[in-house]
Amino acid sequence: MAKQKSRELDPATKSYMEGLHFISQHPMFAPLASHSRFIRQEGNLCPENGWAVTTSNGHIHVHPKRRGLPEEWLYILAHALLHLGFGHFRVMERQDLWNAACDCFIAKFLYDMKLGQPPAGMDGRVDIPAKSEEELYYSFVERGFHPSFHNFGSVGHGFQDMIMNSRTTGPSYWNNKDVNWQDCLGKGLIMAVTSAVNVTAGYEDYLGANKEVLTPVLKARNWFISSYPLMGAMAADFKIIEDPILCTRLSISVAAVNAEAKEIYVNPAAGLDEQECRFVLAHEFLHVGLRHHARADGRDPYLWNVACDYVINQWLMEMGLGTFPRIGGLHDPDLKGLSAESIYDRIVNDIRLFRKVATFRGVGLGDILTPRVPDWWNRNDGLTLDEFYRNCLSQGLDYHYEQNRGLLPAGFVEEIRALSQPPILWDVELAKWFDHYFSPVEKVRNYSRISRRQSSTPDIPRPRWVQDAGDEDGRTFGVVLDTSGSMDTKLLGKALGAIASYSMSRDVPLVRVVFCDAAVYDQGYLAPEVIADRVSVKGRGGTILQPGIDFLEHEEDFPKNGPLLIITDGFCDRVSIRREHAFLIPKGQHLPFVPKGKVFRVE
Incomplete structure (x- = not known):
């Protein structure tokens, strides 16, 4: 015997069922939907041109043949459930205006919530001049009902989508007169907030998204x-x-x-x-x-x-x-x-x-x-x-x-x-290093070099400010310059230029310069202004810095407290230095040893 083909749903019923399934699964509307009865059959209370009406006992009468998108049915069913959840079933003097005020309030609520899609004719601008249904109702009673608010109900113009004390459809146990609909909505709001937190934390997938398991x-x-x-x-x-x-x-x-x-x-x-x-x-x-x-x-x-x-x-x-x-x-x-x-x-x-x-x-x-x-x-x-x-x-x-x-x-x-904290520029750190070792030279008044006489008293000689004699003694430092073949000429120019300018600004008269690669080349004492201009680099062999450092540390005419500045590209062996020192190396390079002195990374 041949198997009977499964009955397929018509497009109108399929879209309605998708919208009903979504609203029933939504955490905010699930408690309301579970206590409501959805009636979609011939002869119910929904008008011919309407979508749905809601009764005070929790029955929602849906048009049995109306075609709409699942998003539109979601909007309509949410509208109907909110009539119950907001407690809109009250006896008022003008029931039509009260129904219209409730429809406007729900339309604004769903617009802000961005839930579903309002059907054609219900998608007008939602801008109500009131904070509650009661305030909007009394505004309609006093000033009249504006025509732009006619299209927010779910049954069209001329009908009301809320019915009080309707006839009971179905068995008596569907007559939910004792349900606290406001309490159901409160539970739904709690579930919605909890679900939102779980979605953000990754423990729950977003409702309506692809049901992919979060890894x-x-x-x-x-x-x-x-x-x-x-x-x-x-x-x-x-x-x-x-x-x-x-x-x-x-x-x-x-x-x-x-x-x-x-x-x-x-x-x-x-x-x-x-x-x-x-x-x-x-x-x-x-x-x-x-x-x-x-x-x-x-x-x-x-x-x-x-x-x-x-x-x-x-x-x-x-x-x-x-x-x-x-x-x-x-x-x-x-x-x-x-x-x-x-x-x-x-x-x-x-x-x-x-x-x-x-x-x-x-x-x-x-x-x-x-x-x-x-x-x-x-x-x-x-x-x-x-x-x-x-x-x-x-x-x-x-x-x-x-x-x-x-x-x-x-x-x-x-x-x-x-x-x-932003890093300090290398030349600023170098300037602080010079300030530490070379304090400003004090000046004294001296009559040996007379200053210019004042025109008002040309016969009176006045002393001139000069540096204190002997202050320049021992005011020097040594420079060990790596002149190997791998040494970058740009590094040499920047480092020597900075050393020359800072030496002149700190009144350093002479600098002891030593070139060092595979051998030691002593340049003697040079004036700071000569270092950057007229130094001729020699050697360009391999890098062995220790002989140059030992040469300066044991040189008799070099002060014992004079600090050393070593300019190298970092491709050198471990060195041993017994006096105060600092290294100038290119930015991005690393010394194969940890020096005890200061390291300036020249950009």
């Missing part, structure tokens, strides 16, 4: 946006990409971040739960927020990434943010309290060991992805990103304290505060 990564990201202001701005601005094929192509085993594209890649194959995802996302957010991609300064990118991972993971564990991933990560309690720069200097002493450790991207790979354009950070848009990343964490830290979110590691707070 643990997206739930973790939404949690940062709604509940953790310290990193909420970072979470809102970054795009989360969960593509196993793309992650395999980029060799990402767990996660990685692209600061230029504002993208975080998470491999679903890692199998992280929500708490682990919070830890991993916070890890990547801090990489970018603390500008680790821009602070490498010539260091090995992977080893610098490893050093930053140790610092970040220690902070996150102290903060109790998420759960340390089961698949592993970089954490060493012995490194607690150290900065990323200090940890890096330890790592370079045992490169073989640390080349085999794994970041969240994998073994031998850093989870800070290299930008497509190497110098992107120096472009104009890079500066905009710099300001964005600085502001994200600094403002998030302020929100964290304002809302009493708890304590944070001291080193973490110090690093955020340091990043929120």
Whole structure:
């Protein structure tokens, strides 16, 4: 026997059922809809040209053959339910004007709520001059009913969509006279607010959206946006990409971040739960927020990434943010309290060991992805990103304290505060260095050099202000200049020009200059104005700075308290210096050792 074909719904019924299903699932209207009875059959109370009418006992009579879009039925059914929820069924002197006032008030409410789509003829401008139905009703009674308000009801002009004490249709148990409709609406509002919070937190999908299951990564990201202001701005601005094929192509085993594209890649194959995802996302957010991609300064990118991972993971564990991933990560309690720069200097002493450790991207790979354009950070848009990343964490830290979110590691707070302050230019720091060692020379009056006589008393000689004799003794410093083949001539010009100008402004009479590459070339004492103009660079061989430094430290005619300035490109061996010193190196380069003196990074 052949199977009977399933009966298909006609388009009008199908659209109505979709609208009814949506309104029944909506958290705000679900309690009202569950206590109401929807009647869609021939001979009900709905007029021929209407959409729906509502009775005081909770019956909603819907036109049985009316065609409309699901969004239009959603609007009509919401309109009918709100008559019950707002308690509009009252006996008034002018029932027609009261019905019109309630229709206008509901139309304004649904317009502000942006729920559904009003059918043609009900989509006029919703602008009522009252704050309540009662106020609008008395306005209609006193001033009359404006024709523009005729089209807001659900049954058309000349009819009322609210019917008092209607005849009962169906069994007696459908006669819901004892239902507290206002209480149902109140419960619906509570459910709507709760649902909105859950949607924002990622625990519930938005009603009417594609029913896609929110992954643990997206739930973790939404949690940062709604509940953790310290990193909420970072979470809102970054795009989360969960593509196993793309992650395999980029060799990402767990996660990685692209600061230029504002993208975080998470491999679903890692199998992280929500708490682990919070830890991993916070890890990547801090990489970018603390500008680790821009602070490498010539260091090995992977080893610098490893050093930053140790610092970040220690902070996150102290903060109790998420759960340390089961698949592993970089954490060493012995490194607690150290900065990323200090940890890096330890790592370079045992490169073989640390080349085999794994970041969240994998073994031998850093989870800070290299930008497509190497110098992107120096472009104009890079500066905009710099300001964005600085502001994200600094403002998030302020929100964290304002809302009493708890304590944070001291080193973490110090690093955020340091990043929120603009860096001091290298030449300004160099000027402060000169001020520290060369205070202004005091001047005295001296009759040995007479000043110009005043015209009023030409016979009276007056003393002249001159520098105190002997103050220039020992007022000098040494310059060790790296003249190797890798040394940039622009660095030489900027550094020597700054040294010459600051020396002249601080009344330094002579500077002891030594060139040094594979050998030492002593230039003797030079006047500051000669340094930048007439110095001829010699050598251009390899870089060995220690002989030049030893030469000045043991030179008899060089003051024992005279400081040293070493100008180098950073490609040199470890040096030993016993007197006060400072280094001038190019911005982006890193010394292979940690000097005790000041380091100026020349731009």
